[in-house]
Amino acid sequence: MSYSETLEQALIVVRQQAVLMQKCIQQRKLMDALKHASMMLTELRKPDLSPKQYYELYIMVFDSLSLLSSYLTDNHPKIHHLADLYELVQYAGNVVPRLYLMITVGTSYLKCTDSPREEILKDMIEMCRGVQNPMRGLFLRYYLSQRTKQLLPDNAIEFNSNFVINNFIEMNKLWVRLQHQGPLKEREQRTKERKELQILIGSQLVRLSQIVDDNLVIYKDNMLPVILEQVVQCRDVVSQEYLLDVVCQVFPDEFHLSTLDSLLGSTLHMNPDVSINKNVLTLIDRLNGYIDRKEQEQEQDTIQGNSNLFEVFWNYLKTLNEERPDLSLHQFIPLVESIMALSLRWYPDNLSNLNILYGFTAQKCRDYGRAIPQNAEYLFANLLILQNFRHVNRSAALFYNIISQCDAFRELLSLQNMVLQKNIIDTLLDILLSASRENEILFVIDSKASLEKLLSVMEPLIRFRVTSTTRRFSNDALGLSDDLTEDEEGNSSWVLDPSQEKLAQFCHLSLRLLPIECKQYLNVENQVEYLLLLRNWYYRGDKNIKYTYPAIISNFWKLIRKSYLLKTRQKLSRKTENDYSNMIKQLFKYASRCINDLFNVCGSSVIDTVYKLNIQSASLADQLSIGEIAYDFFSQAFTVFEESLSDLKTQFQALVYMIQSLQKTRSLYQENYYDTLIVRCTLHGSRLLRKQDQCRAVYLCSHLWWATEIAVIGEEEGTTADFYREGKRVLECLQRSLRVADSTMDNIQSCQLMVEILNRCLYYFIHGDEHDTHVSVKYINGLIELIKTNLRSLKLEEQIPEQQQSTTRLQDLHIDGQDSTELSSRKKFVMGLDGTYIEIPRTNGSPASISNKLNSMYINEMIYIPLEHFDRTCEYIVNQREIDDRFKVIVV
Amino acid sequence: MLVLALSDAHIPDRAIDLPSKFKKLLGVSNKISQVILLGNCTKSYEFLKFVNEVSSNVVIVRGEYDNGLLPVSKHSRARESIPINTVVRQGAFKIGCCSGYTVVPKNDPLSLLALARQLDVDILLWGGTHNVEAFTLEGKFFVNPGSCTGAFNTDWPFSTEDEDKQDETEGMQNQDEETDQTAEIGQQQEKEEKDQKNMQDQNQDQNQENQTHEKGNDEEINRDQGQNKSEEEGKEPVEDDLELSELDIDGSNTPSFCLLDIQSSTCTLYIYIYIDGEVKVDKVVYQKED
DSSP states (O other): OOOOHHHHHHHHHHHHHHHHHHHHHHHHHHHHHHHHHHHHHHHOOSSSOHHHHHHHHHHHHHHHHHHHHHHHHTTTTTTOHHHHHHHGGGGGGGHHHHHHHHHHHHHHHHHHSSOOHHHHHHHHHHOOOOOOHHHHHHHHHHHHHHTTTTSSSSHHHHHHHHHHHHHHHHHHHHHHHHHHHSOGGGGGHHHHHHHHHHHHHHHHHHHHHHHTTHHHHHIIIIIIIHHHHHHHHHHHHHHHHHHHHHHHHHHHHHHHHHHHHHHHHHHHTTOSSHHHHHHHHHHHHHHHHHHHHHHHHTHHHHHTTTTTTTHHHHHHHHHHHHHHHOHHHHHHHHHHHHHHHHHHHHTTTTTTHHHHEEEEEEHHHHHOOOOOOOHHHHHHHHHHTTTTOTTTTHHHHHHHHHHHOOHHHHHHTTTHHHHHHHHHHHHHHHHHHHHHHHOOOOOOOHHHHHHHHHHHHHHHHHHHOOOOTTTOOOOOOTTOOOOOOOOTTTTSSSOOOOHHHHHHHHHHHHHHHHOSSSSSSHHHHHHHHHHHHHHHHTTTGGGGGGHHEEEEEEEHHHHHHHHHHHHHHSSOOHHHHHHHHHHHHHHHHHHHHHHHHHHHHHHGGGGHHHHHHHHHHHHHHHHHOOOHHHHHHHHHHHHHHHHOOOOOHHHHHHHHHHHHHHHHHSSSGGGGHHHHHHHHEEEEEEESSSSSHHHHHHHGGGGGGBBOOOOOGGGOTTTOOOOOOOOOHHHHHHHHHHHHHHTSOOOOHHHHHHHHHHHHHHHHHHOOOHHOOOOOOOHHHHHHHHHHHHHHHHHTOOHHHHHHHHHHHHHTTSSHHHHHHHHHHHOOOOOOOTTTTEEEESSTOOEEEEEOOOOGGGGGHHHHHHHHHHHHHHHHHHHHTTGGGGGGSOOO | OEEEEEEOOTTTTTSSOOOHHHHHHHHHOEEEEEEOOOOOOOOOOHHHHHHHHHHHHHOOOOOOSSSBBOOOSSSSSSBBBSSEEEEEEEEEEEEEEOOSSSSSSTOOOHHHHHHHHHHSEHHHHHHHSSEEEEETTEEEEEEEESSSSSSOSSSSOHHHHHHHHHHHHHHHHHHBBBEEEEEETTTTTHHHHHHHHHHHHHHHHHHHHHHHHHHHEEEEEEEHHHHHHHHHHHOOOOOOOOOEEEHHHHHTOOOEEEEEETTTEEEEEEEEEEETTEEEEEEEEOOOOO
């Protein structure tokens, strides 16, 4: 008998012979049936089949033999005796059909109660040695395994496990041998085929796990040592990786916990090419999954009972490190990572384990000798930010605890390259800052030492300078990253820096996470100490402090207001009250020091900020009725203005802000502070370089002599009697600004300024009687006359003919009928508070175009700025007549 | 047409971030066609990125801590300056924008009115006070969205006791107040039509409210003094254990922002306020006069 040429033919033969066999069974012609079965089985001798093809044949054969098997069992011993048949099939010609028939008959016999089970089983497994071709042998043994599945003797766990182990060992040998068949160049093909067959061998281990059930002793003493011995001895990479993985998967977690030493020990003796970390990872995953399940079942005891789990893995790691110096970082570090995950899962409170691992990895880093290759950087990053830890809640609190308890964390971090360090710290800050979003206190920075540890971890970021080589910022939709050189930076443009921004935010966060004392003064004191610590660390950032110091300063401000409220809203002992007073003074000094540092370190790029920080510190002091300190800060602001603020545009808005702030002060009336400051302010206003700026600054200065109500402190117009008001000076300012307006050469600007002054006059007119404000009807009427005259002259500048010509010409040409209305509707401009020309957009949502300079292209349109502004003002006057009779005497 | 007005974020100098509920609210819809930043909003990369995701049409005016020029962008090397004032057009409205730090006296209604007149606008948006307000004056609509982060404010501080009072009056007067913070932006548009007839009343309400607010303050202060007296008489000196709210220390109102829904000559203003972890929405309608 011989097998078919092709797979197709073979399949046909199997099908035909199966049908014939069935017919014979129906006709109870057993001998003929066996003959057909044998012919069918001959096809399984066919070489050169791929595992998939062979499997296809096998399945067909298996099904047909099942029918035969039932027949055999059903008719024993009435028609035939299976012991006889077992002898009979030994005479089949070829070994493969013979053994299949033998197993079919043997296992049919096993189903009968009168059979000598153990003998048959022993015989069958012994006979299987007859097939040494790997693929055929594997399938034959798989057949044996499938057929005997339900038929192993009861209560014979030892016998059964030996039977299956025996089969497993032989199958593995065949499987390994398959690798070495055929020409060397087909090695990879072989490996691929072997992986397709792996399930056959794996199924034996599944069988074993079913047999052993929960009998740990047998598993530990009889089963696992034999399995591992086979795995180690075969020295085959595919086999070792696969089988160890299956062992980890199919046996219960409790078994692994009791046999960790042998499991891990075996990995030390594996083929060097085996990626041990995969197996250890699987094992740790299992153990972490185990604790999850136990927690769900609320069996806490088991967890506590295994307190040396980390020790086992740690010892293993050390041994591995000594015995396998050849392991690459890519193999080694993930191992450390998974042990870290294990420790965090099993012993979440014991962070000293992590410290040990960080220290160990840092040593590994140093031992590496050279720079860490770029493709391995992420391994260390993963360790530091716990990137892949599914079983661990990567909370802000966890990272706080790690950083404050694991000194080696920082050690390992500092061994990475600069950019990587920065990225890691960025991520850490993101996680820490996420705590602020929850709006509840998730952890407490328990001491200055802990804060110091956090800051020392962040130090590389604090000091990080963007240079051309390290510039790797994301450049996304906004494109907000920079490529500026230092000198450009000085020129009042701001370069956004997401990392420094986080440091500033961290400052706010950390002050919220202090331990709480019962005495508020102690809380304030603690916050001050923390804040000073932050300041000192951030100072190391050199020019970076322009990003972080404003946050420090605003926190000093907050503490100032807090101290003040605590002092004034409680009835305190004199001592505590004094303590608060001193604290407030001290806090102002700290704030002042920060502002000066900012100025000294960052220079011209932050000058406007420094100026305004001084003004706001002054406002704050003023609200606390500390006139002296307020005066000092205002003076400081003036010094900055005089010595360093040179840019025209910056000067104007800076001075306006000074006017606004001074106008709201209340504590400077002592010692002539207020007079000194407002005179100085007005003087600066009148010295501004551009006439229009001068004019605007001076008319705004008029408000410095006209305090208005601040409702939140109980002032009310009409009730409060002691407003600082000096109408004569108000009028002086308005007059002086009018002179400047009049002498402005640009006609449009000059007229516009006058209309603006008119509006100021109306402000005062509404506010008080003429003899208070000195802004009289006569004065206003005179101003209106002057404006009218000037506007008439301005109107003459309009170039009407040309405009009309161009319009008519276009219309004549019939270029576009629809657009002609568009063309005739002129552009419309207004003027901003700072004298900029704002072109009002014509379409919804589009931005206005804003310019500092007059564009003579649109001179006609711009003429309408003061004209229309004046019209609107007159309309306002007319409307006011309805509610205020005094307006009736204003002539428009 | 929805226009979002944000002001005084002061990130990172004084605040970490917007309340996450605000971000959620603004992040989900792409219905907002324009964002107006009214000062002190340009120092945070994350914040600007967020704003750009809300709408790519962003209008910025300069606050006291904004630099004269926009933060530098790699794509447009042209140095764009941040204006003190600007004007945008939406529907039948011209909207003036100003951070308020160049308005003298600060926050003075007459000064703001003069500015609105100078810019020839119907609606004036301003910021810098960290206190959300909306009122009509001389037929013009004045809106201050407050600080979107509730950042620390160096102006004369409000006290929380005043705020409580203010909340009460608001609660009574605005009957169509919506406390459902999940209400999606844009949904409110549907309700707008029914409310239009109430518009005039509401405008008046809003004015009255401002007045009551002021009165409320006075009463509050009087009451305060009363309390102090009784304490002095009766009680032992208290221990140094007073709990202060962040609001008191920040001297700022709670985080808030405004959304203007503009349909031709009607502007429906939604005021979003973040109180005790919830978002409260108030609504005011302003109709342009002919």
